[in-house]
Every structure is written in C-alpha cells, then in structure tokens.
Amino acid sequence: MADLSFDLTGRGAVVTGAGGDIGRAVVARLTAAGARVAALDLTAPEDVGEVALACDVSDAGAVEAAVAEAAARLGGLEILVNNAAAPTPVGDVTQIAPEAWARSLAVNLTGAYLMSRACIPHFRALGRGVILNVASQLGHVTTPGRAAYSASKAGLLSLTRTLALDHATENIRAVSLSPGAVMTSRIIDQAGSEEAAEAAFAPLHPVGRVGRVEEMASAALFLVSDAAGFVTGADLLADGGYTAR
Template identity: 35%
Template sequence: MTQFAGKTAFVTGAANGIGRATAVAFAREKAAVVLADINERGNEETARLIRDSGGRAVTVHCDVREEDDVRAAVRRAVEEFGRLDIAFNNAGRETSLGPLDALNVDDFNGVMDVNVKSAFLCMKYEIPHMLENGGGAIVNTSSGAGVIGIKNQAAYSAAKHAVIGLTRSAALDYADRGVRINAVCPGIIATDMMQRVSGGTAEGRAEMLAEEPIGRFGRPEEIASAVLWLCSDSAGFAIGHALVMDGGHTIH
C-alpha cells in the first residue's frame, strides 16, 4: 500500500464525506495530502485521522469559489511538499429541490460556483505545477446527475453535466503532456449531503433508497477507491472518462 509514495495529493472538500475518505485513502498509500476546505474544524479532524495513522497532512482554508483562495491553496501544497502530483477537485454543494421555475437565481449561481467554477479554478492552478513535474492526475467530482436528468434538480444536474464537459475538454488539452484528467460520478452516498437532501427523515431516506437498484446507499470509501484507481498508473490509459459509481441508479 505505497503506490503514491513520494507524491503529493491535493483534495478539496476534505472536511467530511467523500473528500475525507479519499484523503485518508491517499495517505494510507503514502501520499502527502493537502486538505482544502472552508470547514476548518472538519478539515482538522481529517488531518488528525491521517496523522494518527502515521500519514502526512496539512490543512488550508480555501473557499473554492474564490480565485485568490484557490491559487494560494495550491501554492501552499507545493511549498509544503515541493511538488503537486494528484488533485481531487471534490468540493460541491446541493441545491433546493423543486421545478425549474421555482429555482432561485442566487441558488442557481451558487451551485454553479461551487460545483463548476471551483473545478475550473482548481485545474487552472494545479495543471501548471503538474506540467513542471512532467505530469500528474486530476479527478473532478461530477455525479450520477451529470449523466442523466433528475426531476426537481435542474441546477444541480446542469452543474454536474458541466463538470463532465469541463473534464473532457481539459483532458484533451493535456493528454499529450502527461496530465490525465477524469471525473468520478457518485450515486447516492451516505454523507451529510445525502442527509440534507433526504430531509434527515426516515421517510426521506426510504424514498432515496428506493432509487438504488443495489438496495443500499454507497459508502464514501467506495468512491475513494475509484478515485485512487483513476489517479494510479493502472489507469494510465483513462483520459476524460466519467466513471459512474451509483449502484445502478442511472441505468434502471
């Protein structure tokens, strides 16, 4: 379990859920991990989990909607560990449920900023450092909602579709320069976001569970495994791929 020894991984949305699970998994594989989030308490807890297991991690406060924050966070990664090899651009947010005409413009802009603009900003500042090292691997978090339409989630689905388009175009820009860029598309995963979308009720959870052909929610660690594979040498021929991990939700 040392496939990322000597490498530095940068993870946004690292304070909980999929981001935390993936950061811990990178550290387990001996990567040095830079944890970026606005949730400082959660971010420090992720760092503690890594350090208590003998890993290396630093935290950085980063609002992924703000260019200066993203630039500074990526610079901190390079200053701290000397290089940047891997990035998991995972920060995201949901939107309120309802038909499109009921969608608040500020909410629409907010979900686009956190899910799409952030991926653009992160890649803009990650890629030059990777090129300096001769290459690297980037994974952006899309969603099952990025490959199908979801009723009452027009803004979220549009944002996650956009992440895939951004990923695929950027992947072609750098495929011959050693930077591989892919996306992961989680289904309904047992995270704080799922709790919010379900309303935190047993009825809401049951309604969401009924959408999963596999009969259960996904685990953050399962998505982490997919991200690590996409960043590994084993996925060296994967370029611009959107890897769906959703228990069959998008095909049933």
C-alpha cells in the same frame, strides 16, 4: 508484465471539499496509499490530511494562494481531486433563486476550472499529473427539482473531457467519478435520518442500497493511481446501476 500500482508514495495531492463525508474518505484513502494530501474546505478541515487549508474554490485569488501554499508545503503537486460542492437548491427554475443557481455553478463547475488552472503549472513542473472531478449520476441523467445541481455536474463531465484532450500530451490525465446516492450528511439531511435516507434512495438503485463513502474513496484511488494510466477523458459511474435502467 509491468506493475500497475495503486501506490502513491510521496505524491502531492490536493482534495477540495475535504471536510465533507466523501472528501474525508478520499483523503484517508489517498493518505493510506502514501500520498501527501492538502485538505481544502471553506474552513480548514480538522484531523484530515497533512496540510489543512481554508479555501473557497469559487474565489480565484484564494485558489491561487491555497494551491501555492499546498505545493510549497508538500514539495510539489501531481494529484487534484475536485470534490467540493455547494448546498443543492431544490425546486423548478422559478423556485431556485438566482444567487443559489450562481453559487452551484460557481462552486461545482467554476471551482474545478480554477483549481485545475492553478494546479496544472505544478503538474507541468513534475512532468505528470491527474485531475479527478467528482461529478454525479445526476450529471448523466436528472431528476425533478435539481436543475442547478444537474447542470453543474453535466458541465463538469464536459470540462473533464476537454481537460483530458488539452493536456493529453503533457502526461496529465483528467477523469471523473459519478457517485449515485451515498450515505452522507448530504442525503441524511435531505431525508431526515439515516433510515429515511436508505428508505428513500435505496429503491432508486438496482443494487437495492445506497453507496458507502469507502466505495467512492476506492474508486477515487483507482482513478488517480498508475493503475488507471490509460484512462483519461472518462467517467466512472459508481452508482449501483442507477443509470443503467
């Protein structure tokens, strides 16, 4: 039987939003699997990845420059993790400011398009590649007050499928990961404290707890590895059963 490996030795990877909680965990897991990782965030993240670069993923020029630099410094690219997300505006559409709506779409959705556009030529040069889009359970279902976030993540799920079809014959896969609530500063800030976040979000998940960043990193490693070689155009819901009800 062929070895379906989680080994990423020597593979060049770019992770966006790498200074955030899930991003850091993903970079650490890919690095531990042998990948050489360029960590991108609005300001170059410290102590994460082999190469740290400042890049606003909604800025086409900045994306082109950062991807070119990452590819040059890592000696090629074959993994892209689109993980960056803007702060989530909360409220119904009469309460969400146009600028906040636009920012959510520009970072969460257009950012993934721009990064994919810049990375695919590097994948082609190597004859293989994988794009992992970090979506959300709220791209599948929604909840009051999250119109911009949910719409951006639903769009990202759709973008994943089209990317998969467009590049299937080029040995380039496109997959997505949809976390449920994960214990991060994102939900701690929303709830006020770690305890309040667990109390608020755990009951929404049939498993009775929120997710851990390490669980998202493990799912990400599977999806970008050869073990998931036949997985493309698909989403992995790592949501503790949130969407199963």
